[in-house]
Amino acid sequence: MKKIILLAIAALFAFGAIAYAQTVPADKLQIKLNEAWNVKQTQKGVLFNHETHIAKLNNKCDSCHSSPQGGTKIQLQGEIKGANANNAAHKFCWSCHDKTPKPNKTPGKTCTKCHTLPK
Numbered sequence: 001m002k003k004i005i006l007l008a009i010a011a012l013f014a015f016g017a018i019a020y021a022q023t024v025p026a027d028k029l030q031i032k033l034n035e036a037w038n039v040k041q042t043q044k045g046v047l048f049n050h051e052t053h054i055a056k057l058n059n060k061c062d063s064c065h066s067s068p069q070g071g072t073k074i075q076l077q078g079e080i081k082g083a084n085a086n087n088a089a090h091k092f093c094w095s096c097h098d099k100t101p102k103p104n105k106t107p108g109k110t111c112t113k114c115h116t117l118p119k
Contacts, residue, residue, distance in 0.1 A: 032117060033089065034080075036073070042081035045117030046089075063096075083111065 031048040034041045061070030
């Protein structure tokens with residue numbers, strides 16, 4: 001019985017990996033948001049891990065994109081600055097993540113958790 005359960009789990013994992021590989025091009029797995037959104041940054045850059053977000057959202061691309069298949073690029077333009085909820089990039093990310101920055105607090109809720117790339 002254990003073997004059947006393990007095989008079923010392995011098959012589901014393999015199917016999910018194949019489906020995922022078909023939907024997201026390799027060059028889109030790690031995205032430098034300032035480049036993707038064409039913005040001038042005032043803080044260190046953010047590297048968006050597409051793979052992690054897809055897994056946590058159970059392949060629901062329309063959580064961020066405008067269609068269930070994804071594809072439609074999320075657009076932000078101009079200059080993004082200020083650690084507040086009116087910042088367009090922060091509005092986008094904080095709609096799912098914590099809505100206010102908490103510098104020097106628990107991991108996952110600090111500016112430097114996301115802002116890791118050089119300017």
